[in-house]
Amino acid sequence: MKSDVTGDVAVYTVAGAETARPLPEWLARRRKRSLKQDAEYMNRVELLQDFGFEEASQCIRASEDGDWVVSTGTYKPQMHVHYTPHLSLAFSRHTTALNTTFLLLSSDYTKSLHLQSDRSLEFHTKGQRHYTTRLPRYGRDLVYDRFSAEALVPSVGLDADGNGEVFRMNLDLGQFLNSYKIDVGRDEGVETGLQGSIYAPSVNCGTIAENTHGLTAFGTSAGTVAFFDPRVKKAIPVTGPKMEGEVTALDFSNSGLSLAVGSSEGIVKLFDLRSPRALLQKDQGMGYAIKQLMHLTTASQEKKILSADKRTIKLWDESDGKPWASMEPVVDINHVAWIKDTGMLMTANEGPDQHAFLIPQLGPSPRWCSFLDNMVEEMAEEVKTTTYDNYKFLTLPDLKSLSLDHLIGKTNLLRPYMHGYFVASKLYDQAKLIANPYAWEEERAKRVKEKVEQERASRIRGTKKVKVNQKLADKLLKRQERRAKVDTKAGMLGDDRFGKLFEDEEFMVDETSREFRSLNPSTKVDASGSTAPKQKERNSDDDSSGSEISSDEDENTSGVRMTVSSSNQNGRQSKDVALGSRSQKTGRVSKNRGDVVGEKSVSFVPESKRRKQAQDQDQDMEDAAPQQKRSYADRRSASTNTFRKL
Template sequence: MKISQGNVPVYTISGSEARPLPEWLIRKRKRSLKNDPEFANRVDLLQDFEFEEASQCVRVSEDGDWVMSTGTYKPQIHVHYTPHLSLSFARHTNTLNQTFHLLSSDATKSVHLQQDRCIEFHTGGGLHYASRIPRYGRDLIYDRRSAECLVPSVGVNAEGMGECFRLNLEVGRFMRSYEIDVGGDGATIGAGSLQGGIDAGAVNTGAIAEESHNLLAFGTSHGTVEYWDSRSKNRVGILSCPQDSVEGRSEVTALSFPRSGREVAVGDSNGIVRLYDLRSPTPLLKKDQGYGLPIKNIIYLDGAQTGEPKILTADKKIIKIWDAKDGSPWTSVEPSVDLNHVEWVPKTGMLLTANEGRQQHSFFIPQLGPAPRWCHFLDNIVEEMAEDPNDPNAFGKGAIGEVYDNFKFLTIEQLKQLSLDHLVGTTNLLRPYMHGFFVAQKLYEEARLISNPDLWQEQRAKSIAEKINKERESKIRGTKKAAVKVNRKLAEKMLEKQEEQERRRAKRVLKRGGDDDMLDAAAPAPAVEEPVQPSGVLNDPRFAKLFEDPEFEIDEQTREFQQLNPSTKIPKGLTLIYDVFKEEAALGATKY
């Protein structure tokens, strides 16, 4: 269930390490599995999160309620509805899918690049439309500002240039393609024009900085990256990656822009990732994946959860997360099967993968971010299962009390009063527990100060009053016991119960002839006399604040308290016959 890499734990929620078993085998081995802690602690995150042979691509919708996956065999599409943690529907296709994108905020509209040169558009009702492209596509990009599907392709056109086909969804037709220099075939004239020829050039991948300047970047098999302006439809720059002295110039297989758009991450076919500033051809940072395999995914992770910006890179063997500033490794995940695609659930610590093998993998990294809102129970499960008490996001049993001293429990109504309800499911500062959330004490104090600017003066006056009361209590007084400050009625009620228990015990001892005292006398005395601790809740230091701190004062005016503790009880009166007998008895007593 748990894979630990360094100081950052990674939990395998589903996949080869999660030990799934079919229902018939579970029933057959029910007794043996009862004492298996690994199987008992398994978590089935999404129902039927698998394909018969392998999965090709996986995406999460913008609203976070849908997960779409493609795989084989037979070629099909699976759509999961995350609030129900189950498979919503499955749909078969004619050919294998290569990649796809969601066009809407949910999973109702999507565009798919198939391996038979088809671009398919799917809606909730099924296949809406399909169009073929002249050559095989390598990747699929969606430009939201111009509503265009961009398909980098293999081979060159009549002018010897590689192409990225443009399908405009607003106009409903193909526009003039982006012509990209892919080098062609350096050995034979004309061979480069054949998409199946030897060393045929190709536009392998592309990326778009849609959250900033909307610049397009295309990586080629020639080892170059071309930048295009989506407004003027012109090339604005070319980046040539360094050439390896042994293997020569490698192909560009992955590209990614951060949210700022000032940098670009380039992954090549030799497992090298380089970070470039758009204003300089010199790489800022170089990172080796370690296996020499083509990079499949590069994802910029939100630094708000990790403290520092992180970058996720993946080939078919391993997923690595490292620091974007100095390249220091942060954590890594190495599944037992080959990876085809990795998807990060935004603003969370969840990773979903499409991979070879039956089951799709899902990994949870608590230090990367909280669990998604549709599986927030993972936070509690991880806290119970964690073994490292120094991990600030997943605590062991011995450290729970120490850690939660720095947290304040608030209900959802209290969060709304402090204007903190928008943080639910987006940050580690709010941790779901029972009917509310544990909120970091520092955040709670800041929110209280913002909502009530006069709070500081009230706290200051309160602290001064507490110091004065403490000094008064420290003075020598009589033997009279100091009364409780808060919840006086509760204390009196508990004292009455305690005295009633003592009276019952005394009666029981007298009835047995002092057997309890004899047993106490027969017990061996300890070698060292221990100080006698006062018994009862009132003298228990664990509950001291219940009778001292005004924040623990019981509000007897609330509806819940009045329902549980009715203030008035109608005494059970005597019937009319008993009243008559009572009057006659009184009259008879007066006669004598």
């Protein structure tokens, strides 16, 4: 599936060959092994089975229910009917003459009306060709009026009175009625009443506003547009706008007030039926005759107009004529069909394969090929830097930076295109490596840096400014540090029920209250009202042994001292020391609420100064007493090292 981007609109080619004449079947079978290695061939999308003809296709239309696609082509002249839910060809039917155009009279394919190139009008049913009638002169187009059940056929040449004719055949009565008479000029080549010369004047095209006022419009070779009201028994022609060249395409808008007119000079004009002046003029740009015009509505309810000549299909804005999307197949276009309420366009063209284009911004894919939406999304995520698989587009400054400007005009590896050149991918890679041999290391360092920055950003704790209780908000956000992304609206911060907790001053947490101190014993409140955790210092002499540290605080006047009771890791009982003289260690908290403050057991032991002095004297005497040393002189040494005895 090929993707082309015009501005911001992507167009996907989901059916149709890249060239007009692909490999024949017998050659494809011989190259079956080599085609297995071709990624483009293996990843091809076959939208409909046998979606094409042996030589060319002439006209294509989709049924109103969306289940059938009918197309005509050659050679031999035939009609193909595809059943879309099965994505397959239902049947094909051969005819005796090449089809000019056809219409589907029912909501499916069972009733169709065909205008043939041999001046015949054929009626086809579900099983076969039902009836054939001949026309007095060659027909150019086919219009069907559902309200009066009339088939209108614009024709070539002049009648006995020197006017152009639109033949009317009533399908209810089964007979021709009086024709519409239109002034198309004079034929200087032959006499009046004959078929006419090669350049005989004619009525080229027609359209009908069947959903609104029901007027029919016909374009002539004289550049005029004639309007008829089929509700009256006698036709009343009204002269319309004048065009440069012949009028080759017409189409009413959904409202019936706007009419798009295309000419043989490649000019499209947009008219309001209430004004003789054109609202908008658009040039197709190729100089070929406009073959088809169509009013479209995108998925976002924007009004667009489709104009097609034999080379390009363009979609542009109805209000200002700004280009929106374009398609240019490699073969000439004969007819374009739009599947309503979708973004798919199908074409009949001068090639074996019929084309199908999908524009996601125009609408979704049809329900019978909804799998295309997933494929389009995957292709949209891929970032493509090259226009073609084997070429890279470079401007002249890019070529000079790679020292390739001396090859301009001397080799096929540089192909000029617009303001730059297409360079072969192999040559581009080699030149880039020579110009910057450290490109790989720089790219690797860039990738590593991006990854480090991404991980670093995930570790940064989020912040959120609130009016009240900022410390509580920071505490809630700190709990999310281990997450990949900090969410400032998670939990209480994002719950509307707790919104006043961080906005209303009446809900401010009083950190100096008794309730706050009892719930947060490790928080110290300064005189200014700010809180800070208590700073505790540990004696360096007791880091390894875990012994007690005496407090430097003075005793109170009553002789009562607050101490902390703790135990060593080795199981030895430690002395009581003053509270705050050593760092608190984590441990299991007692569940007895009577003596629990924080994580330590606190007791108040009354002591006298005399007893303390007596204990200090006894301790000093024990430290001063000489320790008796045991003699090991007579013990035999187990070591064979004689130097240890020296």
